[in-house]
Amino acid sequence: xxxxxxxxxxxxxxxxxxxxNRLLSEAVxxxxxxxxxxxxxxxxxxNNAHKLVIDIINGEEQALKLFARQEGIAWATHSIVLTFxxxxxxxxxxxxxxxxxxxxxxxxxxxxxxxxxLEKQINNRVDQFLNTFFISYSTYKDSLIKAxxxxxxxxxxxxIPINPAVxxxxxIGSVDSFRTSVLEEKVLTEIGRTRMQILIMDLSGIxxxxxxxxxxxxxxxxxxxxxxxxxxxxxxxxxxxxxxxxMGVTFDKNTKTLGTLQQALxxxxxx
Numbered sequence: 001x002x003x004x005x006x007x008x009x010x011x012x013x014x015x016x017x018x019x020x021n022r023l024l025s026e027a028v029x030x031x032x033x034x035x036x037x038x039x040x041x042x043x044x045x046x047n048n049a050h051k052l053v054i055d056i057i058n059g060e061e062q063a064l065k066l067f068a069r070q071e072g073i074a075w076a077t078h079s080i081v082l083t084f085x086x087x088x089x090x091x092x093x094x095x096x097x098x099x100x101x102x103x104x105x106x107x108x109x110x111x112x113x114x115x116x117x118l119e120k121q122i123n124n125r126v127d128q129f130l131n132t133f134f135i136s137y138s139t140y141k142d143s144l145i146k147a148x149x150x151x152x153x154x155x156x157x158x159x160i161p162i163n164p165a166v167x168x169x170x171x172i173g174s175v176d177s178f179r180t181s182v183l184e185e186k187v188l189t190e191i192g193r194t195r196m197q198i199l200i201m202d203l204s205g206i207x208x209x210x211x212x213x214x215x216x217x218x219x220x221x222x223x224x225x226x227x228x229x230x231x232x233x234x235x236x237x238x239x240x241x242x243x244x245x246x247m248g249v250t251f252d253k254n255t256k257t258l259g260t261l262q263q264a265l266x267x268x269x270x271x
Contacts, residue, residue, distance in 0.1 A: 009057055011103045012096075019053075019099060020046060027091035030084050041078035043071075049092050056096070056125045068129045072136025076144065085133065093126045157186040165197040166268050168261070172205030180216040187220055191229045198268050199224060202261045204235025211247055214240070218249055225254050233257045234264045 012019055023046075024031045034045050048071070055063045075085060100122070104115065157179075160168045169187070187199065201221075209217070221231045233255060236244075251257065258264045 008100065008103050009054060012053065012057075012099055015099065015102075016050075019050075019095060022098060023049060023091055023095045026094050027088050030088045030091070033084055037080060037084070041074050041080055043074055043078075043080070045088060049088070052089075052092060052129065053096055056122060056129070059121065059125065061125070061128070064125060064129050065132050068132035069136040072133045072138075073140045075133075076137045076141040082134075082137065086130070089126065089130055089133075093123070096122065157183050159186065159190045159199075161194065161196070162265075162269065164194075166200065167194070167196045167198070168200045168202060168265075170202045170205060170261070175206055175209055175213050175217075177212060177216070180213050180220070184216070184220050184223070188223055188227065191224055191227045196229055198230050198232060200232045200234060200261065200264045200268065202234045202264075203240065204237070204261065206240065207237060208239050209243065211243065214244055214247060214249065218251070221255055222252055225252050231255045232264050232268065234259065234261045 006014075030045070037043050037045060048067075051067065052064075054060075055067065071085075075082070100118070158170065160170070162168060167190070171183075175183075190196065191199070221233075224231050231252075231254075233251065234257070236257060258267070
C-alpha cells in the first residue's frame with residue numbers, strides 16, 4: 001500500500017520496472033534498436049527516459065533544454081534516425097500519463113484543477129524538450145554538412161605547387177556546374193595569392209564533360225590568362241575533345257595542350 005502523501009516521482013520510482021516495461025511496450029519500433037543506438041552513439045535510451053521524466057515532473061526547464069541540446073548533438077553526430085527519437089519521446093509521454101492516472105487513483109489530494117494544471121505543465125515540458133532537441137539536431141547537422149562540404153570542396157580542387165612559378169591541378173571524377181564554380185573561385189584566388197605563372201590542368205581523370213561545364217572551363221582559363229597565368233591542359237580524352245570540336249570553341253592562344261602530365265612536367269619544371 002502507498003501512503004497518500006507520496007509524491008509522483010516517488011510513486012514512479014517505486015514502480016520503476018513497471019514503468020520501463022510499459023515504456024518498451026509503447027515504443028514498438030524503438031525497443032529493438034535500443035542496444036544498437038547504445039553501441040552506435042553511447043546513448044542509453046532507458047536511463048535517459050528516467051532522467052527526462054524526473055526533469056519534466058520537477059519542472060527543471062534549464063536542465064531539460066541542456067539535455068535536449070546534448071541529445072540533439074549526439075543524434076546528429078551519429079546520424080541516428082530521427083523517427084526513433086520522436087517515437088521514443090512520445091512513448092515516454094504516454095507512459096508518464098498512464099502512471100499519472102494510476103497515481104491519481106490512490107492519491108486523495110488532487111483536485112480537477114490540479115490535474116488540468118499538471119496536464120498543461122507536463123505536455124508543455126515534453127513539447128519544449130522536443131522543440132529544443134530538433135533545433136539542436138538541425139543546427140549541429142547543418143554545421144556538420146557545411147564542414148563536410150568545405151572539406152569536399154577543398155579536396156575536389158587540389159592545386160599542388162611544384163615550385164614558386166608552377167602548380168598542378170589534377171581533376172578526377174565527374175565535373176558539374178557546382179564543381180566548376182568551386183574551381184573558378186579556387187583557381188583565381190590561388191593565382192592571386194601565389195602569383196603562379198603556369199597552371200598545369202590535368203584532365204586525364206575526366207571521362208566526359210557537359211557542354212556548359214566545358215564553356216565554364218574555357219572562361220576560367222581566360223580569367224587565369226587575364227591574371228598573368230598561362231594554363232597548360234594535359235590528358236584530354238577523345239570524348240571530351242569531340243565535344244569541344246562540336247561546340248566550335250577553341251582554347252585561348254596562350255593556352256597550351258599536351259598529351260600527358262609527364263610531358264608537361266618535363267617541359268615546365270625548367271621554369
